[in-house]
Amino acid sequence: MIDVLTEHWSEFSSGWWVTVQIIAGSFGIAMVVGTFVAAFRIAPNKWLQRLGGLYVEVFRNIPLLVLLFISFAGLRRAGVDIGPWVAGIASLGLYTAAYVAEALRSGVFSVGKGQIEASLSLGFSYAETLRRIVLPQAFRTVIAPLGSLTIAMIKNSAIVGVSLLALPDLLKQARVVSARTFQTDETFFWAAVGYIILTGAATLIFRALEKRFAIAR
Amino acid sequence: MSDQNLVELQGIHKAFGDNVVLAGVDLSVARGEVIVIAGPSGSGKSTMLRCVNGLETADRGEITFDGRPVKPGKGLSALRAEIGFVFQQFHLFPHMSVLDNIVLAPVKVKGIARDAARTRGQELLERVGIAEKAHQFPAELSGGQQQRVAIARALAMDPKLMLFDEPTSALDPEMIREVLDVMRDLAREGMTMLVVTHEMGFAREVCDRLVFIDGGLIVEEGPPAEFFANAQSERAREFVDKIIHH
Numbered sequence: 445m446i447d448v449l450t451e452h453w454s455e456f457s458s459g460w461w462v463t464v465q466i467i468a469g470s471f472g473i474a475m476v477v478g479t480f481v482a483a484f485r486i487a488p489n490k491w492l493q494r495l496g497g498l499y500v501e502v503f504r505n506i507p508l509l510v511l512l513f514i515s516f517a518g519l520r521r522a523g524v525d526i527g528p529w530v531a532g533i534a535s536l537g538l539y540t541a542a543y544v545a546e547a548l549r550s551g552v553f554s555v556g557k558g559q560i561e562a563s564l565s566l567g568f569s570y571a572e573t574l575r576r577i578v579l580p581q582a583f584r585t586v587i588a589p590l591g592s593l594t595i596a597m598i599k600n601s602a603i604v605g606v607s608l609l610a611l612p613d614l615l616k617q618a619r620v621v622s623a624r625t626f627q628t629d630e631t632f633f634w635a636a637v638g639y640i641i642l643t644g645a646a647t648l649i650f651r652a653l654e655k656r657f658a659i660a661r
Numbered sequence: 662m663s664d665q666n667l668v669e670l671q672g673i674h675k676a677f678g679d680n681v682v683l684a685g686v687d688l689s690v691a692r693g694e695v696i697v698i699a700g701p702s703g704s705g706k707s708t709m710l711r712c713v714n715g716l717e718t719a720d721r722g723e724i725t726f727d728g729r730p731v732k733p734g735k736g737l738s739a740l741r742a743e744i745g746f747v748f749q750q751f752h753l754f755p756h757m758s759v760l761d762n763i764v765l766a767p768v769k770v771k772g773i774a775r776d777a778a779r780t781r782g783q784e785l786l787e788r789v790g791i792a793e794k795a796h797q798f799p800a801e802l803s804g805g806q807q808q809r810v811a812i813a814r815a816l817a818m819d820p821k822l823m824l825f826d827e828p829t830s831a832l833d834p835e836m837i838r839e840v841l842d843v844m845r846d847l848a849r850e851g852m853t854m855l856v857v858t859h860e861m862g863f864a865r866e867v868c869d870r871l872v873f874i875d876g877g878l879i880v881e882e883g884p885p886a887e888f889f890a891n892a893q894s895e896r897a898r899e900f901v902d903k904i905i906h907h
Contacts, residue, residue: 561716562752566766566818567742576769581756659755660800 448630452621459605459617460638466533466601466613467642471594473537478544482582483574485545486552496545503542508600511535512607528610536604540597547589551582584657591650595643602639614638665728667692667822667853668713673722675708675877682708683719684877690822695854697864697885700874701900706857709874710824713855714744727821742770745815749827751807753799753814759786760795763814771818778817785813789843805836809843816847823847825856861904865889873897 449456484496503511516531526534555578563573583590605613612620618635622628668690675683682705690696698706711717712724715737724731726740753762763782767773773781786792789809791802799807808828815823825844829837841863848854848867858864864871864885871885873892881888881897889905892898 556752558748558750558752559754562746562748562754564738565714565716565741565744565746566814567738567770568766569738572769576765577754581754584756657756660798 445630445633448621448625448627449634452625452631455617455621456614456634456638459612459614462612462617463601463605463614463638463642466536466604466611467598469533470537470540470597470601473534474540474544474593474597477538477541478548479579481541481545482548482552483579485549486574488570500542500545503539504546506539508535508539508603509607511539512604516608528608532604532608532611536597536600540593540600543593543596544590547586547593548579548582550589551584551586552578554585555581581659584659587650587654587657591646591654594646594650598642598646599639666690667694667727668855669723669725670709670713671723673709673712673719673724675705675712675717675719682877683712685722686874686877686879688872688879690853690855693851693853694870695848695852695868696856696870696872697868698855698857698872698874699859699861699864699900700880704874705877706874707826710826710855710857713822713824714741714746716746738770742766742818743821745812745818745820745823747808747811747815747823747825747828749830751799751804751811751831753807753810755799758796758798759791759802759810762799762810763817766814767817782813782817785816786810788816788846789813790839803836804832805839808832808836808840812840812843812847822853822855825854825858827857827859829858829860859904861889873900875900 481496481499484492485500487493487496512531512535515526515535516528519526519531559577559581560573563577564570568576601613602615605611605616606619614635618631622631625631666689668688670686670688673683673686674681686705686709698710700706708717712719713726713731715731715733718733726744729736729740731737731740754765757765760779760782763785764775764778767778767781768775783792783795786795789812791806791809794802794806794810799810802810828844829840832840837860841860844854844856844863845867856863856868868885870882871888872882873880873888875896880894881892888897889901892901
């Protein structure tokens with residue numbers, strides 16, 4: 445059982461590392477873009493609200509696999525080659541951002557109107573109120589759903605690897621090893637372990653964040 | 662400039678849909694004056710108070726604070742920074758410690774150094790009698806303590822005017838006293854205050870002028886002793902009767 449892993453350690457470890465990089469990049473994009481989209485959706489401006497709404501509808505309603513094909517092969521045929529890394533990380537990040545935005549939006553609605561008025565009456569502008577009072581509380585309220593989204597994103601990273609041939613992530617490398625050794629069960633068992641390490645770490649981190657930042661009201 | 666009134670309200674009208682809440686309110690507030698605004702619920706007291714710092718925008722009429730117009734737009738935040746507002750429900754920021762609640766606006770809005778702001782915040786907590794709670798979170802405090810923190814948070818901006826919107830109405834009876842004591846001290850120190858409250862004992866003892874509002878209009882105003890002894894209007898007399906002899 446263990447010999448598949450030890451003999452092909454370099455494939456497994458390099459694949460795992462590529463997966464880590466994909467999810468780190470996608471996570472960053474998802475959080476930043478998701479925050480902006482959520483801010484748009486609650487902005488006191490109809491057009492920004494619509495723009496935010498359009499973003500969510502587009503990226504939530506297209507399968508991730510289709511998004512990957514469009515961003516890589518599609519764009520390349522149209523003469524824009526952004527490379528597999530950018531295509532993979534951006535697709536997964538922008539796709540996940542739509543869900544992050546929706547989670548944050550629900551968190552924003554849990555922050556009372558009184559909080560906004562208290563902040564405004566201290567002399568903060570609406571934008572500062574959003575940044576200093578509303579969003580920090582919204583984030584704390586939605587730590588648990590963000591954790592679930594992050595775990596889903598980690599698993600979705602496997603789709604990036606299989607669809608973009610040039611990205612040798614954990615699943616891609618497992619397929620290479622499996623084809624070479626014919627030890628399919630064992631190989632994918634270790635691939636699963638690699639994913640569980642990542643999702644398990646995410647679970648622990650988000651649990652700790654929840655414990656640390658939960659708001660007593 | 663300093664002999665000019667701090668706040669002027671002229672012909673303030675405000676309606677929410679078909680419901681007319683303020684039907685032409687005029688009021689001048691002198692510097693250092695303490696005014697209690699009383700009246701039956703739904704009479705427009707809170708709405709009037711909220712118009713003064715622009716949390717509500719009047720449909721018609723003009724409001725000036727310290728000679729500057731209170732209206733939506735660029736200057737409004739700067740005006741609000743000079744006006745303290747205390748809410749019925751406190752509205753402390755639940756994700757920050759008590760001291761951070763107080764320090765936030767002085768540091769981020771006024772640009773005061775964090776250390777200086779913390780020292781001053783601690784002093785203010787001492788003044789409202791809860792210095793030992795500085796590092797706790799709002800949810801760990803009683804209602805009366807939270808309201809005193811809210812007052813300290815407003816005072817930390819060194820406001821020229823303090824607005825109180827039913828500051829004791831959400832409190833258990835035994836906590837009302839401690840909040841009113843803080844407000845009384847503040848009045849004695851010369852703070853200009855507009856207080857919407859049902860605490861007529863406080864009004865009688867502390868305020869310079871009592872303004873009675875009903876149906877969106879100022880029906881009567883004058884020194885509190887006079888108001889309680891011989892209110893002129895029918896509605897004010899009814900109100901006094903209900904408050905005093907209930």
